[in-house]
Amino acid sequence: MRLAELDENQLLQALSPYFRHNQETLVGVGDDCALIAAPDSQYVVSTDMIIGEQDFKADWSRPWQIGRRLAMQNLADIAAMGARPTALVLSLALPNELELDWLKSFYQGLDSAAKQVGAVIVGGDLSRFHTLILNATVMGSLDGTNACTRDGGEPGDLVAVAGHLGFSYAGLDLCRQGYAQDLSALPAALRPLAAQCRDIFKSAEPPLAQGPRAAKAGAKALIDTSDGLLVDLTRIAKASQVSIELSIQALDQAMAPLRPLADFLGKDAKEWVLYGGEDHALAGLFPPDATVPKGFQLWGKTLAGSPGTITLAGTKVASQNRWDHFGGTHE
Ligand SMILES: Nc1ncnc2c1ncn2[C@@H]1O[C@H](COP(=O)(O)OP(=O)(O)O)[C@@H](O)[C@H]1O
Ligand SMILES: Cc1ncc(C[n+]2csc(CCOP(=O)(O)OP(=O)(O)O)c2C)c(N)n1
Ligand SMILES: [Mg+2]
Numbered sequence: 001m002r003l004a005e006l007d008e009n010q011l012l013q014a015l016s017p018y019f020r021h022n023q024e025t026l027v028g029v030g031d032d033c034a035l036i037a038a039p040d041s042q043y044v045v046s047t048d049m050i051i052g053e054q055d056f057k058a059d060w061s062r063p064w065q066i067g068r069r070l071a072m073q074n075l076a077d078i079a080a081m082g083a084r085p086t087a088l089v090l091s092l093a094l095p096n097e098l099e100l101d102w103l104k105s106f107y108q109g110l111d112s113a114a115k116q117v118g119a120v121i122v123g124g125d126l127s128r129f130h131t132l133i134l135n136a137t138v139m140g141s142l143d144g145t146n147a148c149t150r151d152g153g154e155p156g157d158l159v160a161v162a163g164h165l166g167f168s169y170a171g172l173d174l175c176r177q178g179y180a181q182d183l184s185a186l187p188a189a190l191r192p193l194a195a196q197c198r199d200i201f202k203s204a205e206p207p208l209a210q211g212p213r214a215a216k217a218g219a220k221a222l223i224d225t226s227d228g229l230l231v232d233l234t235r236i237a238k239a240s241q242v243s244i245e246l247s248i249q250a251l252d253q254a255m256a257p258l259r260p261l262a263d264f265l266g267k268d269a270k271e272w273v274l275y276g277g278e279d280h281a282l283a284g285l286f287p288p289d290a291t292v293p294k295g296f297q298l299w300g301k302t303l304a305g306s307p308g309t310i311t312l313a314g315t316k317v318a319s320q321n322r323w324d325h326f327g328g329t330h331e
Contacts, residue, residue: 003103004096008126014100018107020120024086024141034122036087040142043086046077049135054325056202058132060180063102065202067109070136072204073226075117076280078140079208080224082148082215085117085140090124093133109203110136117208145215148222153240153285155304157220160296161283163207164200165229165254166269169276171201173267186264193261206280213293214284221285228275230319233283234308240285243305248313250299277323 019029027035078085255269262269
């Protein structure tokens with residue numbers, strides 16, 4: 001059945017299995033607003049949208065993967081404040097010819113990501129448009145800890161990263177080179193890694209639990225790598241008024257698993273790791289005596305150099321944003 005055959009109430013009824021309650025939900029879907037408990041007297045909130053063809057392709061990704069990606073990239077922003085996601089609202093512009101099954105599957109993906117961290121969908125808005133425009137807004141609780149903003153770092157801090165780096169860009173390159181669905185034309189030895197990269201590109205797997213864990217371990221600043229490691233490290237370095245020195249060993253370690261695939265596709269694993277966006281890894285600045293949580297890799301340290309400068313083994317590296325929708329060198 002196509003959406004054109006349904007009114008908004010019928011659509012919402014069809015999606016109702018995905019409107020769950022958690023302990024923060026005082027009023028969920030169905031009233032003018034949701035009513036969400038915020039025991040801390042403060043909460044974190046963020047929003048992010050994705051647009052068909054520009055941020056995903058409906059013929060590359062299954063609808064549940066698109067839903068999961070939209071949820072995950074929003075949830076990652078909450079994790080990047082050291083917080084726990086509690087509730088999501090969605091604003092969706094949908095073409096008339098879209099199948100109801102597509103939309104249900106999309107919500108299944110959203111819900112699967114939300115479930116992973118105990119968050120629920122509590123509201124939204126539906127509109128018709130010829131292009132898919134999918135927006136989520138997410139709220140979260142700090143559970144009594146301090147928010148890990150980008151500006152808390154100082155010279156001498158440890159720089160550590162949790163999550164995948166470059167895997168999403170590798171997945172994008174695989175899709176661009178015709179491997180969006182079928183990997184059988186790849187050498188057998190590369191297929192498991194290729195499948196992992198492709199899945200991370202299509203649905204994103206940020207280390208959501210590491211945000212609150214990092215906050216508890218004393219992280220002074222956190223950011224998620226939506227636009228690429230160097231761009232996002234530059235943001236945290238500028239906000240914290242420090243420079244960052246990265247280690248070659250950390251880069252080599254991050255590149256190692258991706259190298260065979262990069263070589264096969266004629267791509268550069270270093271480019272994937274340093275400039276690839278949408279991995280939503282968590283990069284943090286920790287005090288020099290901190291024990292960084294398991295799952296965080298040490299990447300370097302902050303220095304009192306020119307704010308926002310990133311060096312790799314002493315040499316300044318450029319951090320141009322490949323993914324700036326306004327005026328950048330967006331591909
Ligand atoms: N249209 C907008 N109106 C108000 N604030 C915005 C708008 N777009 C982005 N921002 C804010 O600017 C900051 C940077 O945005 P963005 O680069 O999208 O962050 P992120 O990479 O974490 O999603 C965020 O604090 C965001 O809330
Ligand atoms: C079809 C397609 N082409 C290219 C990309 C890659 N891409 C699009 S936007 C983006 C960066 C992040 O997007 P943005 O909207 O800037 O996210 P934010 O920084 O707001 O979290 C990347 C890597 C993609 N996801 N899909
Ligand atoms: Mg954004």
